[in-house]
Each structure stands twice: as structure tokens, then as C-alpha cells.
Amino acid sequence: MQLSIEISKYPLTAEYIEPIVGFIAELNREPGLIVVTNTMSTQVFGEYDTVMAALQRCIKWSFERYGKVVFVVKFIHGDLRP
Structure with missing residues (x-):
């Protein structure tokens, strides 16, 4: 089963850029994921178990x-890549 998520991270610190960039870099290290980043959020696409792990x-x-x-995540069944 394919899964699409949209995730936003809100570090509770004045130095917020490095924690966001670091998290996105960690996501990009995961095999089997497609990670699309924009100025508002990061979208992740892949097999359900792979995305959740x-x-x-x-x-x-x-x-x-x-x-x-703080993390805010939306989960959507299916592959909804743009």
C-alpha cells in the first residue's frame, strides 16, 4: 500500500533552520522514499511500512x-506525488 505524507517541523528555539534542514537530510538518507521539499512543508511518498519506519x-x-x-503530519492513502 502506498502512502503520502506532508510533514512540517517547528523547532522550539530561535535557531530553527539547522534542525529543519537536519531532519530533511535524515529523511533523504532513507532508501525507498521520495522526498519533496518546499518552503511550507516536506512531502514524503513510498510504501506504507517504509514511510512509517x-x-x-x-x-x-x-x-x-x-x-x-513540534511535528504536524498529514497522512494520505495512495501515491499523490505532484
């Missing part, structure tokens, strides 16, 4: 590395 790993990595951040 990548999210679990990358969000945990982000919390451990950067501390308090």
Missing part, C-alpha cells in the same frame, strides 16, 4: 538531537 526513526533522531520540536 522512516518517520519513527527520523522523529526520534530529531528529538534526541534537537530537543523540543
Whole structure:
């Protein structure tokens, strides 16, 4: 089953750019994902289990590395690449 997500990260710090860029870089390291970034959010496309495992790993990595951040995620069934 294919999954599309849209994710936004809001670091709770004045130095917010590096935590966002770091998270996107971690997502891009995951095999089997298509990652599309724009100025408002990042979209991720792939097999459901692959996307969910990548999210679990990358969000945990982000919390451990950067501390308090807020993630907002939309999950959409199917491959809705632009």
C-alpha cells in the first residue's frame, strides 16, 4: 500500500533552520522514499511500512538531537506525488 505524507517541523528555539534542514537530510538518507521539499512543508511518498519506519526513526533522531520540536503530519492513502 502506498502512502503520502506532508510533514512540517517547528523547532522550539530561535535557531530553527539547522534542525529543519537536519531532519530533511535524515529523511533523504532513507532508501525507498521520495522526498519533496518546499518552503511550507516536506512531502514524503513510498510504501506504507517504509514511510512509517522512516518517520519513527527520523522523529526520534530529531528529538534526541534537537530537543523540543513540534511535528504536524498529514497522512494520505495512495501515491499523490505532484
